[in-house]
Amino acid sequence: MDQQHIRNFSIIAHIDHGKSTLADRIIEKTGLLTQREMQEQVLDNMDLERERGITIKSQAVRTVYKAKNGEEYIFNMIDTPGHVDFNYEVSRSLAACDGAVLVVDSSQGIEAQTLANVYLALDNDLDVFPVLNKIDLPSAEPERVAEEIEDVIGIEAMDAPRISAKQGIGIDDVLEDIVSKIPAPDGDADKPLKALIFDSLYDSYKGVIVFIRIMDGSVKKGDRVRFMATGKSDNVVEVGYFGAGQFIPCDELTTGMVGYICASIKDLKETAVGDTVTNDQNPCDEALPGYRKVNSMVYCGIYPADAAKYSDLRDALEKLQLNDASLVYEPETSAALGFGFRCGFLGLLHLDIIQERLEREYDLDLVTTAPGVVYKVYKNDGSVIELTNPANLPDPSEIEHMEEPMVAAEIMVNTEYLGAIIKLCQERRGIQIGMDYIETTRVLLKYDLPLNEIIYDFFDALKSRSRGYASFDYELKEYVPSQLVKLDILINREYVDALSFIVFKDSAYERGRKMCEKLKGEIPRHLFEIPIQAAVGGKVIARETVKAVRKDVLAKCYGGDISRKKKLLEKQKEGKKKMRQIGSVEVPKEAFLSVLKLDSED
Amino acid sequence: MGKHISIYIHIPFCIRKCRYCDFLSFPVENHDLNSYFNALKREIREETETAGRTADTVYFGGGTPSCVPPRFILEVMEELRKKYRITEDAEVSLEMNPGTLKDDGPVIYRDAGINRISLGVQSLNDVTLKRLGRIHSAFDVKKTYETLRTAGFNNINCDLISSVPGESSTDLKRSLDGIVAMDPSHISVYSLIIEPGTPLYDEYKGGGLTDLPNEDETADNDLMIINTLDAAGYERYEISNYSLPGKACRHNEAYWQRKEYRGFGPGAASLVGHRRFTNTRNMEEYKNKPGGILAEDIHLTKREEMEEFMFLGLRECKGVDKNDFYRAFGHDITDVFGAEIEKQKEKGFMEEGSGRYFYNTKGLAVSNVLMADFIEA
Numbered sequence: 001m002d003q004q005h006i007r008n009f010s011i012i013a014h015i016d017h018g019k020s021t022l023a024d025r026i027i028e029k030t031g032l033l034t035q036r037e038m039q040e041q042v043l044d045n046m047d048l049e050r051e052r053g054i055t056i057k058s059q060a061v062r063t064v065y066k067a068k069n070g071e072e073y074i075f076n077m078i079d080t081p082g083h084v085d086f087n088y089e090v091s092r093s094l095a096a097c098d099g100a101v102l103v104v105d106s107s108q109g110i111e112a113q114t115l116a117n118v119y120l121a122l123d124n125d126l127d128v129f130p131v132l133n134k135i136d137l138p139s140a141e142p143e144r145v146a147e148e149i150e151d152v153i154g155i156e157a158m159d160a161p162r163i164s165a166k167q168g169i170g171i172d173d174v175l176e177d178i179v180s181k182i183p184a185p186d187g188d189a190d191k192p193l194k195a196l197i198f199d200s201l202y203d204s205y206k207g208v209i210v211f212i213r214i215m216d217g218s219v220k221k222g223d224r225v226r227f228m229a230t231g232k233s234d235n236v237v238e239v240g241y242f243g244a245g246q247f248i249p250c251d252e253l254t255t256g257m258v259g260y261i262c263a264s265i266k267d268l269k270e271t272a273v274g275d276t277v278t279n280d281q282n283p284c285d286e287a288l289p290g291y292r293k294v295n296s297m298v299y300c301g302i303y304p305a306d307a308a309k310y311s312d313l314r315d316a317l318e319k320l321q322l323n324d325a326s327l328v329y330e331p332e333t334s335a336a337l338g339f340g341f342r343c344g345f346l347g348l349l350h351l352d353i354i355q356e357r358l359e360r361e362y363d364l365d366l367v368t369t370a371p372g373v374v375y376k377v378y379k380n381d382g383s384v385i386e387l388t389n390p391a392n393l394p395d396p397s398e399i400e401h402m403e404e405p406m407v408a409a410e411i412m413v414n415t416e417y418l419g420a421i422i423k424l425c426q427e428r429r430g431i432q433i434g435m436d437y438i439e440t441t442r443v444l445l446k447y448d449l450p451l452n453e454i455i456y457d458f459f460d461a462l463k464s465r466s467r468g469y470a471s472f473d474y475e476l477k478e479y480v481p482s483q484l485v486k487l488d489i490l491i492n493r494e495y496v497d498a499l500s501f502i503v504f505k506d507s508a509y510e511r512g513r514k515m516c517e518k519l520k521g522e523i524p525r526h527l528f529e530i531p532i533q534a535a536v537g538g539k540v541i542a543r544e545t546v547k548a549v550r551k552d553v554l555a556k557c558y559g560g561d562i563s564r565k566k567k568l569l570e571k572q573k574e575g576k577k578k579m580r581q582i583g584s585v586e587v588p589k590e591a592f593l594s595v596l597k598l599d600s601e602d
Numbered sequence: 603m604g605k606h607i608s609i610y611i612h613i614p615f616c617i618r619k620c621r622y623c624d625f626l627s628f629p630v631e632n633h634d635l636n637s638y639f640n641a642l643k644r645e646i647r648e649e650t651e652t653a654g655r656t657a658d659t660v661y662f663g664g665g666t667p668s669c670v671p672p673r674f675i676l677e678v679m680e681e682l683r684k685k686y687r688i689t690e691d692a693e694v695s696l697e698m699n700p701g702t703l704k705d706d707g708p709v710i711y712r713d714a715g716i717n718r719i720s721l722g723v724q725s726l727n728d729v730t731l732k733r734l735g736r737i738h739s740a741f742d743v744k745k746t747y748e749t750l751r752t753a754g755f756n757n758i759n760c761d762l763i764s765s766v767p768g769e770s771s772t773d774l775k776r777s778l779d780g781i782v783a784m785d786p787s788h789i790s791v792y793s794l795i796i797e798p799g800t801p802l803y804d805e806y807k808g809g810g811l812t813d814l815p816n817e818d819e820t821a822d823n824d825l826m827i828i829n830t831l832d833a834a835g836y837e838r839y840e841i842s843n844y845s846l847p848g849k850a851c852r853h854n855e856a857y858w859q860r861k862e863y864r865g866f867g868p869g870a871a872s873l874v875g876h877r878r879f880t881n882t883r884n885m886e887e888y889k890n891k892p893g894g895i896l897a898e899d900i901h902l903t904k905r906e907e908m909e910e911f912m913f914l915g916l917r918e919c920k921g922v923d924k925n926d927f928y929r930a931f932g933h934d935i936t937d938v939f940g941a942e943i944e945k946q947k948e949k950g951f952m953e954e955g956s957g958r959y960f961y962n963t964k965g966l967a968v969s970n971v972l973m974a975d976f977i978e979a
Contacts, residue, residue: 525817527968527971527972528949549817550818550967551820551821551968552969552971561880562871562873562914563878563900568970572970
């Protein structure tokens with residue numbers, strides 16, 4: 001098929017505005033799959049995504065659409081994650097596209113991530129056209145939302161398709177708009193191969209599968225390709241395109257096409273996302289600009305609950321990293337938890353997802369320590385440490401000063417909850433930068449916030465204080481000097497390195513007190529009394545006590561029913577096994593995340 | 603092993619189920635009792651493995667064995683006598699609820715050979731009885747008890763439940779004193795367990811049991827019970843059981859000492875040789891093939907038997923005997939459980955004397971935690 005009949009696009013939206021549902025409808029309407037084959041949401045093929053209702057890993061799908069003008073078009077739809085943590089993945093997916101469909105919920109209007117995603121799309125020079133979704137809802141106000149889009153984003157929206165992806169209303173209009181409003185890919189078929197790697201995947205049969213968008217030239221089986229960043233070259237053993245959830249081999253990928261190549265590559269690191277693929281014999285003169293390297297925003301320690309599973313955890317992390325270049329990790333040792341890894345994530349949701357995937361897909365039982373941000377420690381000797389693990393903080397006498405990361409946050413909120421949200425931002429040491437009324441009832445708040453104040457539960461607090469009517473997006477801004485101290489926890493008088501965290505000096509007492517209270521609730525009663533203490537610089541600032549157990553709750557023995565009694569004792573024993581031994585105290589793994597829940601009683 | 607056996611007979615009928623009870627039991631009203639007892643007698647009749655053994659103890663449990671016409675109990679005993687040698691001095695117990703004793707009960711039970719009654723008193727406080735869903739009153743307890751004593755039943759146990767929601771320790775003490783005043787030979791005190799599948803559990807889940815005593819109150823109650831009964835001459839011989847000298851329940855001791863037992867009736871468990879098996883709890887299945895359908899059938903490994911030896915034997919205040927362990931398993935107890943025993947002794951929960959290891963009062967209170975140490979999971 002010629003270049004003029006290819007449309008490469010993404011669907012972008014705020015979370016829950018209906019992006020995945022629209023993608024499913026497009027797949028349905030373009031007849032790639034029969035109704036019967038349609039799973040609930042074809043693009044979200046990981047269990048985890050389905051349960052959370054979000055799309056984690058960008059994926060692509062190719063469908064064929066017969067337009068009203070009678071001609072057939074190839075649609076390459078590249079799915080993007082909707083959450084703030086994954087801006088990096090969004091931007092790399094967008095780079096492979098020529099346009100984007102902006103889905104806006106016509107009852108809710110523009111949200112923080114709507115804006116963030118549109119800016120990313122415009123940064124990538126994409127043509128964006130809007131679609132007003134959920135018009136079947138009684139609260140839908142498509143006219144108002146269209147106006148809002150024109151006012152706030154500045155793109156034409158009055159004739160935007162009014163649709164209900166859920167009910168299948170208006171999908172044909174979207175398909176026609178894709179043909180008419182998204183440009184065909186440009187690029188020169190006669191030039192040497194120049195293709196962008198926008199994703200990659202490790203498959204145990206095919207090896208590394210490289211997702212590419214052909215900018216110039218073409219690639220076919222048997223070609224020798226070169227990865228320009230690493231300089232490595234390999235023979236292409238397969239080329240193909242993306243069915244729904246499957247790889248469909250074809251003869252050749254030509255200019256403008258989106259597809260994949262396999263080249264018996266074992267190590268995913270050779271195929272960095274953002275790198276340019278070219279022909280080894282006939283290379284292009286210049287690589288594509290690629291992507292900015294993302295830095296991990298949040299770090300935590302991940303340990304196997306069973307120390308013997310250390311190598312399983314290492315293997316699992318290696319495999320996950322194959323499919324998720326934004327995950328970083330390095331080995332570390334904790335006195336309390338043994339051998340594990342310090343892992344870096346794009347944000348807290350990313351952390352959550354990786355943890356769940358490790359537990360679910362790799363069947364690992366994990367102990368996770370409280371997440372923290374990267375602090376810069378300026379020492380008296382002039383050196384600077386990037387601190388990712390609180391346990392590694394140098395002695396205070398060696399520290400000249402410390403810096404913490406600030407983010408620029410945008411919060412969209414109804415005026416009704418404005419006061420509550422401003423108060424929340426103040427509590428989290430926020431500095432107000434701006435406050436713009438988008439319409440009479442909605443405000444865009446701009447704040448600079450310390451990242452360590454938002455990684456724990458800011459999002460939840462925001463939702464609960466606005467009854468779900470606030471949305472939020474942020475990006476890293478700068479490092480600023482700050483008064484920070486390390487808060488240590490002692491359980492039964494033993495220092496527990498895995499529970500230490502860095503905290504703003506003025507919050508240390510409050511945090512320490514709450515931490516002791518939380519741990520008191522998490523640590524079960526033992527046969528002896530257990531003091532729990534919080535300390536800063538060796539000075540105890542808070543204390544709680546877990547009292548000794550005095551009496552079994554279940555002591556009865558039912559005549560000859562010994563099996564039942566035994567099961568009870570086994571359960572008791574199993575419960576013990578799931579805990580971590582700190583000295584003679586058994587600590588449940590949940591306790592290591594106690595710090596996350598300190599502010600949960602809003 | 604000798605040719606001795608303990609026998610358990612399950613009578614799964616009650617007038618009405620109590621709110622805390624998760625035992626297998628059906629409403630006695632409308633139930634075809636003849637068909638049940640025919641099945642039960644058939645199971646006994648068809649038993650071969652333990653046939654001809656000497657039965658030292660027989661125990662009718664439930665349910666409420668006293669709520670069925672006493673002649674059924676007599677018939678079951680007759681069937682048992684055809685299969686086993688029930689000695690003159692055998693302990694033959696029957697569980698009874700206050701207010702369910704039939705007029706012809708005392709005479710027929712006597713004929714049947716019943717010589718021990720376990721009376722489900724649970725409390726002498728009518729508010730507490732109601733909260734538990736018991737159908738009787740404190741007055742019924744006294745009446746039934748007097749009838750039994752007048753009829754010559756002198757070996758009587760009274761069951762009591764502690765830690766009932768809403769009950770103060772003063773109320774509990776009053777019930778306990780009332781029972782002591784009745785002078786039974788044996789008293790069992792169990793703290794209430796909220797078992798899943800019971801109405802009480804549903805109330806608990808629904809947030810309705812806000813007046814449930816906490817761990818400290820329960821522990822204090824236990825100390826009060828131990829002291830009160832000790833002062834009245836009742837010896838604590840197991841976590842929940844107290845008796846006048848020589849009146850410990852031999853049937854229950856058989857369980858704790860891992861002697862062989864054979865249980866008849868739906869849901870009844872047996873230990874014969876190295877095998878433990880449990881009848882189906884499904885009444886229809888049971889009646890169709892009495893003893894032929896099992897809910898559980900396990901061949902115990904030596905390790906499992908050793909674990910049971912510990913967690914059952916240590917329930918008794920006299921604990922476990924080193925020589926018994928060696929005789930049963932051919933290993934020194936310290937070779938198998940030395941580390942656990944040392945740890946528990948060191949922490950002050952276990953003591954050693956006269957060739958035995960046993961828990962002290964402090965240890966008995968937290969025995970679940972301690973006994974779990976002996977389990978290899």
